Amino acid sequence: MAGFRFTKIIAASSAVLVMGSCGVTDRTAEVSGFFFDTYSHINACGSNCENTMKALTQKFTELDTAFSLCYTTTARLLPDDEAYTECLDQCRILSDKYGDDINLTCGELTALWGISTDTPKVPTEKEILEALTSISCDGSYSETTMLDFGAVAKGYACDKAYELLKTTDTEYAAVSLGSSSLLYGAKPNGKFRTGITNPDNGKGYLGIIETDAAFISTSGGYERFFEADGKRYSHILDMDTGYPVETDLTSVTVVIPAETADGGIMSDFLSTLIYIQGTSQLDKWLAYDEFEVIAADGDGNVYTDCEGFTLDKDSGYSYGK
Amino acid sequence: MENKERKVINKRDTIIIVLIIISALACLFIPKLTDRGGYAVLKCGDEVAARLALDQSGDYTFPEFEGMVFTVADGAISVTESSCGDHTCIRTGAISRSGEVIVCVPNKAAVTIESKEQSDLDVVLK
Numbered sequence: 001m002a003g004f005r006f007t008k009i010i011a012a013s014s015a016v017l018v019m020g021s022c023g024v025t026d027r028t029a030e031v032s033g034f035f036f037d038t039y040s041h042i043n044a045c046g047s048n049c050e051n052t053m054k055a056l057t058q059k060f061t062e063l064d065t066a067f068s069l070c071y072t073t074t075a076r077l078l079p080d081d082e083a084y085t086e087c088l089d090q091c092r093i094l095s096d097k098y099g100d101d102i103n104l105t106c107g108e109l110t111a112l113w114g115i116s117t118d119t120p121k122v123p124t125e126k127e128i129l130e131a132l133t134s135i136s137c138d139g140s141y142s143e144t145t146m147l148d149f150g151a152v153a154k155g156y157a158c159d160k161a162y163e164l165l166k167t168t169d170t171e172y173a174a175v176s177l178g179s180s181s182l183l184y185g186a187k188p189n190g191k192f193r194t195g196i197t198n199p200d201n202g203k204g205y206l207g208i209i210e211t212d213a214a215f216i217s218t219s220g221g222y223e224r225f226f227e228a229d230g231k232r233y234s235h236i237l238d239m240d241t242g243y244p245v246e247t248d249l250t251s252v253t254v255v256i257p258a259e260t261a262d263g264g265i266m267s268d269f270l271s272t273l274i275y276i277q278g279t280s281q282l283d284k285w286l287a288y289d290e291f292e293v294i295a296a297d298g299d300g301n302v303y304t305d306c307e308g309f310t311l312d313k314d315s316g317y318s319y320g321k
Numbered sequence: 322m323e324n325k326e327r328k329v330i331n332k333r334d335t336i337i338i339v340l341i342i343i344s345a346l347a348c349l350f351i352p353k354l355t356d357r358g359g360y361a362v363l364k365c366g367d368e369v370a371a372r373l374a375l376d377q378s379g380d381y382t383f384p385e386f387e388g389m390v391f392t393v394a395d396g397a398i399s400v401t402e403s404s405c406g407d408h409t410c411i412r413t414g415a416i417s418r419s420g421e422v423i424v425c426v427p428n429k430a431a432v433t434i435e436s437k438e439q440s441d442l443d444v445v446l447k
Contacts, residue, residue: 032364032367032431033366033367034366034426034429034431037426038424038426039422039424039426039431115407116407117406117407118405118406118407118427119406120406120407174443174444176444176445176446178424178446178447179446179447180446181444181446183443183444187443192443192444193441193442193443193444194442194443194444194445194446195420195442195444195445195446196445196446197445197446197447201412201413201414203414204418204421205445208442216444216446217446218446218447222412223409223412223413223447224407224409225407226406226407226408253446
């Protein structure tokens, strides 16, 4: 629903390209606006930057419209769009490989809670049980299924941005979609620097990651949630119970090298999955070579295998184990 | 007297040179000191609705953001009241560093920080 409202803003923001300076000639461009229900920011450096920016903005507008549409209608009324099939296919592959805690057929359950809307509410037991029956365990869906791409939409958009940037003369770019980002190309004077927001709100950064080109996504329950009767309900839902997940982690960030095929959706998927599974499963995730993990728990511990990560000394966190 | 006149730099010259160096340094540092607080840039959609100096403490409201109250205190800005349902903007807390952002999606509001100290971050994940 919200996506429609923002299409106009996105269109308008695409027109506002702020020129800066890159080296001697003016070859950088910057744009910001509301995509994917978040404040997004892109900057790029290279020849023909303005056109690249326009193409990116257009791509994001298309994807935003496509994914927002899912919240308003069932699968039967959705247009043919490769964004849907690609996300579903890739999510199935990732689920087989890493775990099936994320399910894109949970749209009915998401709508029931309405956590990211203006009117969130705690549903009744009966409503939840009913919504649970609409979730298919293998990710297949019928015409009456409501799809929810929220768990992977931003990561997928980063993959699409990477594909698009590959076809341009962009030297480097930073695409930031709130919880997912793409760092593309190579900066002339060093590595990319990414700040991770401190899960204790208002306390600055948890730390800084220095990387080469990469896809980086963060998941946590500290920002999007609502409170009812003194209890906190986060926006990430448990597909078994139908309630928000109970996890002892507060923030999980996954870093994947940009050369990895479909690394964007993978980083988005994995950060959510690792967040859901909690500290008990962390050792397994830290052992993987394909990606790096930075996980913070509710007791002020940070667990990581990320070489480029530096903990902010004022974050109130320390390294666990 | 003859000896003193032969000196390349006499006492008066030294004072002048020192004064020049001090004023040069002052020119370098004074703008930085006074601008250290930076500004909060309030955007409604893609349009800048207001720019608030972070050293001017107080509560601010704007017609573009109905029901929202922006509070500047201790060189940082926060959203302290909002008409939105989820209150994500209020929970973000106070921001003061370049690169940080407060977002209220329902009100189409975004607050970013503009400061002389350039952010060395390419991305801030939240």
